[in-house]
Amino acid sequence: MRTTTGKPGAARRLPGGEIRSGSGTDKTGRPMKQGASAAERDLAALRLVGMPAFVLEVDGRVRLATEAAAQLLGLHCSQIEGRSFTSLHDTASAEQVEKWLERCVSGPGGPVECLVQMRLPEAGRLSARHQACPVAGEGGQLVLVQTARVEAAPTPVLDESSAGAMSLLLPRSAFERQLRALLADPVRSTSCLLQVDVDHFKVLTDRLGSAAGQAVVEFVARTLIDELPSHLVVARGGIETFLVFLRDTALADAERIAHSFCRAIRGTGPTWNHEALHTSVSIGIIEFQPRITSAAEALYAVDTAVRQAHESGGNAVRCYQWDDSIIIRTTQAFNELPRLQRAINTGSFVLYFQPIRNLTGPPGPAAGELLIRMVDETGALRGPGTFLPVAERYSLTAAIDRFTLRAALAWLAANARMTERIGYISINLGGQTLCDPAACDWFEKQVCAYPASGAKLCFEITETALIRNLAPVRGFLGRMATLGCRFALDDFGTGFSSLGYLQSLPVDFVKIDGAFVRGCDEDPRARTLLAAINDLCHMLGKQTIAEFAEKPEILDVLRDIGVDCAQGFAVSHPFPLDGLPAWLLQSEHAGAPDSIRSASRCG
Incomplete structure (x- = not known):
């Protein structure tokens, strides 16, 4: 539901004239009292989802800051709250921020953006984008500022060997040719396949950008080449994925090699814009079995194993278990492909x-x-x-x-x-x-x-x-x-x-995942989190749709906390x-x- 932020003391007005007071949590995550200000509700929602944000007085002093905002600047909330917001910026940006805040306070009330340089400890700098809008506070108007890091494309600190490590890796196409040759050999030696994935890669690139992600990938590539025995074949498997072929290697030895590599890389990493990028990996392993007849089947199995490693929290090694149930599921997946292709060709x-x-x-x-x-x-x-x-x-x-x-x-x-x-x-x-x-x-x-x-x-x-x-x-x-x-x-x-x-x-719409909807009628914590997500989406001007609304009791909760729409068996x-x-x-x-x-x- 598109919302507007009004003048001091105004509640949100929804299309059609409905006034909604909103819901949310306080600083500790507890449900807020009725009548909490828009600034309190919005900041509570931002806190709960870990988003950097500040609430400012109209004179530019910081009244409140989220923990994520403090972490972004390398400070504690107590070191930020009470300070002038402009003092958090470098000299060149301070005047710009002051004029920007004046425009936000005196303007028509819509979101106002600016790009700035913020101060970091030890003379560091952070490129950031602020978006601000006026909100109602208990004593009058306040300003809610959301902050996001902007990729400034700095150069990673890498030695020449790390930067050139990618050129030493076998292309995936060549790797797959070797794999097919092995599988076609009627007399196979005991061999294993490893897939190495960088942990939390998407989180890293979301926070610091794709160039920082590439720096980590190059670092892992260099470490693979340095740490693994020289006779092993290492290839690039994907953006943040590597494949390792261990010929004449038993499963127990492959596990030992994988665990050793996990230990070698854990907590290390390149330096990026004055920040050490601590890195870890997840590794999946398969031992080649006579029943494996294609490279695609082997890659599917090792990918399944590495997903299990990721699901266990990362920095882990998982072996693909060739029990009957997994074999059946793998076979079913491959049998589904020609069926799917037929359906696409015939429009079935x-x-x-x-x-x-x-x-x-x-x-x-x-x-x-x-x-x-x-x-x-x-x-x-x-x-x-x-x-x-x-x-x-x-x-x-x-x-x-x-x-x-x-x-x-x-x-x-x-x-x-x-x-x-x-x-x-x-x-x-x-x-x-x-x-x-x-x-x-x-x-x-x-x-x-x-x-x-x-x-x-x-x-x-x-x-x-x-x-x-x-x-x-x-x-x-x-x-x-x-x-x-x-x-x-x-x-x-x-x-x-x-x-x-x-x-x-x-x-226009944000569909709230069913994981946050199921159980909201029974668990107060689930209800609190759902309300915070809903408030945050409304603050960004989006209508909300709750998925997996499977019981009438869930619909009652959704109405109570102000979710706009519902989808599920209860509907x-x-x-x-x-x-x-x-x-x-x-x-x-x-x-x-x-x-x-x-x-x-x-x-």
């Missing part, structure tokens, strides 16, 4: 629709998300959990995205008389589509062919797709927004890394898109009909 998919209910006012036009099912060779429907992971692994999601858009546009054209009852239809997009300029051209052309359809479409993108592909995603959103399309950020809250970007992107089970006209007609009189809800449970 069916779209389901799951309604999204407005919780803060009259129902209004219907809205919902399109969910895809695959029709297999027997005519049975297969859920997305069986084929979407395979599509992601083998870069087939773009084809599924195109099918979904074509089908949605065809449905809107065939049901033109029903479209005034529809607010929007939401379509999920993968990173492969968002990063491909040709796909963007294709989507734009398709929507232009149905001029009235743009305003009825909402594209959902995940936090992961946004963070890893910010520049192309920004371009895609900008082009589609000119056609009237809307956008939702999906699975929000699983990383919090997109908060800094969320303000500058044309995202409606998914049903075939062809059933939407009947659902629309019947819901005008008595809500979503029970008959359709019951019939849709198979979806």
Whole structure:
């Protein structure tokens, strides 16, 4: 829900004239008392999700600072609160910040941004972006400032050997050729495969930028070459991934080598802009078995092992266990690929629709998300959990995205008389589509062919797709927004890394991940966190949609804390898109009909 920040003492006014006092937590994370000021609620939300922020008096003194803001500057909150905000900046930026604050206090009340240099201990400097807006405080107007680090592209401190280490690695294509040769040999020696992943790489690049991430990758590459026995084959497996082939090596010896490397690299790392980048890795191992017949199968298994290492917290080694259940699951995944390719070639998919209910006012036009099912060779429907992971692994999601858009546009054209009852239809997009300029051209052309359809479409993108592909995603959103399309950020809250970007992107809706919604009716802590996330999204001017609202009691909690919309079984089970006209007609009189809800449970 788009919000505005008013003059001193004003509460947030939502479209339609509704006044919401909000909810949140105090400094300790406890639920706030009723009537807490907008500044208190907003700062509490920012504290809870670890976002750097300050609350300023109108004279520029810092009243409050989040722990994340203090950490960003290498200080304690007590060293910041009470000081002039300009004193936190270098001489060149201080005057700029003073004028910027005056403009914020006396301006119309919208967000105001500026780029500055902030002081760090020992004469260091931090490039930062401030965004400020006036908020209501107990004694009058205050200023809420959100701060984000801006990548200044400094040069990492690396020795020449680290900088050149990448050239010593085998390309992945050459590595896979060696792997295929091994698997084709009828007489195999005992051998193992390692996958080495840099831990928390996305967090690092979100905080310091891609150049800092590259510095860490080069450091790990150099350490691999120095620490591992010289006869081992080391290759680049991905952006932050390395592959190591251990010929004539038993599993126990491979584990010993992997643990030794973890210990060697833990807590070390390059220096970046006066900051030591402490590094750790997660390692997955497989021992080649006679049942492994393809390089793809071996790489799939070792990737599964390294994911388990990541899930255990990182800095860990995990071996792939070749028990019967894992073999069955791996085989099923590979069997799914030709089935999926056939479905893409023949268009053997069916779209389901799951309604999204407005919780803060009259129902209004219907809205919902399109969910895809695959029709297999027997005519049975297969859920997305069986084929979407395979599509992601083998870069087939773009084809599924195109099918979904074509089908949605065809449905809107065939049901033109029903479209005034529809607010929007939401379509999920993968990173492969968002990063491909040709796909963007294709989507734009398709929507232009149905001029009235743009305003009825909402594209959902995940936090992961946004963070890893910010520049192309920004371009895609900008082009589609000119056609009237809307956008939702999906699975929000699983990383919090997109908060800094969320303000500058044309995202209309934030879908709060179900992990924060389930149990909110029973666990006060879950309710507190959910309320803080909701308040933070409102502060950024976004409407909120709670996913996995599976019980009426959860809907009651969502209404109470002011979540705008809900999606889940408590609203409606998914049903075939062809059933939407009947659902629309019947819901005008008595809500979503029970008959359709019951019939849709198979979806």
